[in-house]
Amino acid sequence: MTSSFPKKFEEVTLSTKPIFQGKIISLQVDTVRLPDGGESTREIVRHPGAVAVLAITPDDRMVVVEQYRKPLEKSQVEIPAGKLDGGEDPLTAAGRELEEETGYTAGSLRHVASFYTSPGFADEILHLYVAEQLVTGEAKPDEDEFLEMEAITLEEAQQYIREGRISDAKTILAVYAWHLYKLTGKFQ
Incomplete structure (x- = not known):
C-alpha cells in the first residue's frame, strides 16, 4: 500500500x-x-504480506478455523488466512488459503480492505477478502497445520470475541465488517 x-x-x-x-x-x-x-x-x-478470507456460507454463517497459536500459547478461532508466496497475487492467495484450510471454493471473492498489522515494528500488509457462493470440497492444510473448521453465526462470532476465543485483529475486523454489511448492505 x-x-x-x-x-x-x-x-x-x-x-x-x-x-x-x-x-x-x-x-x-x-x-x-x-x-x-x-x-x-x-x-x-x-514480512511478505498475507491474506484473510471472510467466507459466508449460503445459510449466513462465517467459516472459521480453530488452531493453536504458539506465540500466544493457546488455541484461537480465526478466519482462514495465510501468507503470500513470493509475489503471489493476493486474490489468488485468498482463494488458495480458503480452499487449503476449509475445502471451500468461492464463486465470488471481493476485496474488503488492506491494512498493516503492526506498523510500529513490521511491514506486514494483510488483504481481507469476502468469499461468497461457497462450494464445499476437501481441505488440504499444510503438513504442519492442525486445525478444525466450523461455521458460526454473527451472534456466535460476537460471543467468541467476548470470551476471547476470537482475539486477533483480522478476525475481529472481519466480524465487524460482516455486521456492518448486515446493517447497511456494504462492507465498508
Missing part, C-alpha cells in the same frame, strides 16, 4: 543490519536520521 501523502516526519535510513532470515520473516535493525537531525535505531520485521 503506497501513500501519496507527503513524507511528514520521515526518518532517513542511514544503515541496515540484518539480524535474522527465516522462512516467513526477517529481522533487521536500521539506524535512522530523525526529522530533528538526531539518530535512533528501529527494529523492523519484514
Whole structure:
C-alpha cells in the first residue's frame, strides 16, 4: 500500500543490519536520521504480506478455523488466512488459503480492505477478502497445520470475541465488517 501523502516526519535510513532470515520473516535493525537531525535505531520485521478470507456460507454463517497459536500459547478461532508466496497475487492467495484450510471454493471473492498489522515494528500488509457462493470440497492444510473448521453465526462470532476465543485483529475486523454489511448492505 503506497501513500501519496507527503513524507511528514520521515526518518532517513542511514544503515541496515540484518539480524535474522527465516522462512516467513526477517529481522533487521536500521539506524535512522530523525526529522530533528538526531539518530535512533528501529527494529523492523519484514514480512511478505498475507491474506484473510471472510467466507459466508449460503445459510449466513462465517467459516472459521480453530488452531493453536504458539506465540500466544493457546488455541484461537480465526478466519482462514495465510501468507503470500513470493509475489503471489493476493486474490489468488485468498482463494488458495480458503480452499487449503476449509475445502471451500468461492464463486465470488471481493476485496474488503488492506491494512498493516503492526506498523510500529513490521511491514506486514494483510488483504481481507469476502468469499461468497461457497462450494464445499476437501481441505488440504499444510503438513504442519492442525486445525478444525466450523461455521458460526454473527451472534456466535460476537460471543467468541467476548470470551476471547476470537482475539486477533483480522478476525475481529472481519466480524465487524460482516455486521456492518448486515446493517447497511456494504462492507465498508
